Amino acid sequence: MAANVQYTEDSIKSLDWKEHIRLRPGMYIGKLGDGSAQDDGIYVLVKEILDNSIDEHMMGHGKTIEVKISEHKVEIRDYGRGIPLGKVIDCVSKINTGGKYDSGAFQKSVGLNGVGTKAVNALSESFMVQSFREGESKVALFQKGELIEDRKVEKTSERNGTKIVFSPDASVFKNYHFIPEYLENQIWNYAFLNSGLTINFNGVKFYSQNGLLDLLDRKVDEDSRRYPIIHLKGTDIEIALTHSNQYGEEYYSFVNGQFTTQGGTHLAAFRESIVKSVREFFKKDYDASDIRQSVVAAIAVRVQEPVFESQTKTKLGSHSVGPDGPTLRTFVNDFVKVELDNYLHKHPDTANALLKRILQSERERKEISGIKKLANERAKKANLHNKKLRDCRVHYDDNKADTELKDGTMLFITEGDSASGSITKSRNVQTQAVFSLRGKPLNCYSMTKKVVYENEEFNLLQHALNIEDGIEGLRYRKIVIATDADVDGMHIRLLIMTYFLQFFPDLVKNGHLYILDTPLFRVRNKKETIYCYTDEERQRAINKLGKTAEITRFKGLGEISPEEFGGFIGEDIRLEPIILNKETKIADLLGFYMGKNTPNRQTFIIDNLKIEKDIVFDDPGVKTTEEETETV
Structure with a gap:
């Protein structure tokens, strides 16, 4: 049939700008998502509008930005120059229309292509733009990119600037x-990169005086720093770094105020230059991994016309600092080489503390080298017929794979054959893998990394994720803990989280660890089935389906049929991210929950104890299954 289709002029279609954005949103804002990941599309929408306000601030117009975000509405008001009133509609609805193409006006701005605001407009249920300029105001209203109201210019007493409201x-x-935590991190980054800028977010003031020094001060608890934060600034470059007591490497990289979550040329050069500078200072060829082990650092650069590898600007490509300048790699290397060397000479106490950290890492590496070699040989053999891992076809570290598919990759960590079986049968084999635990994993709190290699299960999990040498090679975008919501399941969940927090904290801090949320109840009648994740949802379902509805309380993942499970891990999957706040001290957190029993923890458990009989079905008219009556 397909061979008979005529290929004529009618076959060629030109999509309207908003139709193209709505048809291919991933090209403009990356993945869509539901907000459970920090790089989901709804946060990119916020970023695209804020970027314009930040660019105005960088040009010297406006020291304050007001941001209000409720459940489904975003409102951003800056005090820049305001969009020229005659171009308000064009600036938010015509591709390649903007004020940033003249590099003299916006030498080192965040966005250059004039697409961001239009994408927000096209992907919003409602979008309002208002410009205040020299005593006059202009308002335009849109729905899904379609202009629905073009108001006349009116007089105003408000200060110059732009206000955008969208849902x-x-x-x-x-x-x-x-x-909220993702939004706060996003706004803090803007504050750190723009010293002197105040962002009022939902009534809370975000302000930084010391840039990246403040960023690291917020990220690294003072007790775990091995030496005071090194903070160095130059023309178009700023760095901050310290070493901590945690495992792994942790970096925050920025280009022209944009948080490049996937790094790029500037970060690669920075990691390389730290090693070179330290070796030259101590005049010893230390192993690169020993120098960078436990480093926490940040770098921000400003370059003309940056080349990013995607529209969402999460990874910087390679290019020069300016039209006639050195390569970015050379620029970063030269700065770090001179400034870090000078700093260490002027601060011998810091240099000594840094050396102690390097020597400690070297000792630890040599201590586990023997067991590491044996463990890796075992892992290679196991990978040939690894019964623990049911792998998927696409992986997060595959540069040739489609970006949208890569972002959808996830590894479910399950316990027990029945739960693993249900997920394995119902998963998407393209992007979803399953790693099966044979029981409760070891409590690895306070142990050294040697245990990762000594414990076969931990070692196989490390290899499945490909994180032995850092998270750059991570094979799955999301690591999803899928355990029963009972006491044993919660305990297994804590043990797995302890493993990641103890040995791979950067994996958690970079937003890769999640809990799978599965329904507690199934409410159904002959016409409709509703799955409920909370008691409130169950009550609403009963009200909708009537008193004769049948209710099933799920005891565990294993009893949910593969057909049903497919609905819980597909398009409507519910994931709860593991988020570490500034106040979260990993050592204290693990010590309290996973250390030896203490009177404090006993008191905490008693104070927070909820007896299952509290969850009762107090409506005698509701029909329940025998299964559920036994459980509740």
Whole structure:
């Protein structure tokens, strides 16, 4: 049949700008998501509008930005120059229309292509733009990119600037919700990179005086720093670094105020230059891994016309600092080489503390080298017929794979054959892998990394994720702990989280660890079935389906049929991210929950104890299954 289709002029279609954005949103804002990941589309929408306000501030116009974000509405007001009133509609609805193409006006701005605001407009259920300029104001209203109201210019007493209010389109971002911690991190980054700028977010003031020094001060608890934070600034470059007591490497990299979550040329050069500078200072060829082990650092550069590897600007490509300048790699290397060397000469106490950290890492590496070699040989043999891992076809570290598919990759960590079986049968084999635990894993709190190699299960999990040498080669975008919501399941969940927090904290801090949320109840009648994740949802379902509805309380993942499970890990999957706040001290957290029993923890458990009989079905008219009556 297909061979008979005529290929004529009618076959060629030109999409309207908003139709193209709505048809291929991933090209403009990356993945869609529901807000459970920090790089989901709804946060990119916020970023695209904020970037314009930040660029105005960088040009010397406006020291304050007001941001209000509720469950489904975003409002951003800056005090820059305001969009020229005659171009308000064009600036938010015509591709390649903007004020940043003349590099003299915006030498080192965040966004250059004039697409961001238009993408927000096209992907919003409602979008309002208002410009205040020299005593006059202009308002335009849109729905899904379509202009619905073009108001006349009116007089105003408000200060110059731009106000944009939008609500993401729920048909594009299904079941979306904003997570406050992600928004706060996003706004803090803007504050750190723009000293002197005040952002008022939902009534809270975000302000930084010391840039990246403040960023690291917020990220690294003072007790775990091996030496005071090194903070160095130059023309178009700023760095901050210290070493901590945690495992792994942790970096925050920025280009022209943009948080490049996937790094790029500037970060690669920075990691390389730290090693070179330290070796030259101590005049000893230390192993690169020993120098960088436990480093926490940040770098921000400003370059003309940066080349990013995607529209969402998460990874910087390679290019020069300016039209006639050195390569970015050379620029970063030269700065770090001179400035870090000078700093260490002027601060011998810091240099000594740094050397002690390097020597400690060297000792630890040599201590486990023997067991590491044997463990890796075992892992290679196991990988040939690894019964623990049911792998998927696409991986997060595959540069040739489609970006949208890579972002959808996830590894489910399950316990028990029945749960593993249900997920394995119902998963998407393209992007979803399953790692099966044989029981409760070891409590590795306070142990050294040697245990990762001594414990076969931990070692196989490390290899499945490909994180032995850092998270750059991570094979899955999301690591999902899928255990029963009972006491044993919660304990296994804590043990797995302890493993990651103890040995791979950067994996958690970079937003890769999640808990799978599965329904507690199934409410159904002959016409409809509703799955409920909370008691409130169960009550709403009963009200909708009537008193004769049948209710099933799920005891564990293993009893949910593969057909049903497919609905819980597909398009409507619910994931709860593991988020570490500034106040979260990993050592204290693990010590309290996973250390030896203490009177404090005993008191905490008693104070927070909820007896299962509290969850009762107090409506005698509701029909329940025998299974559920036994459980509740």
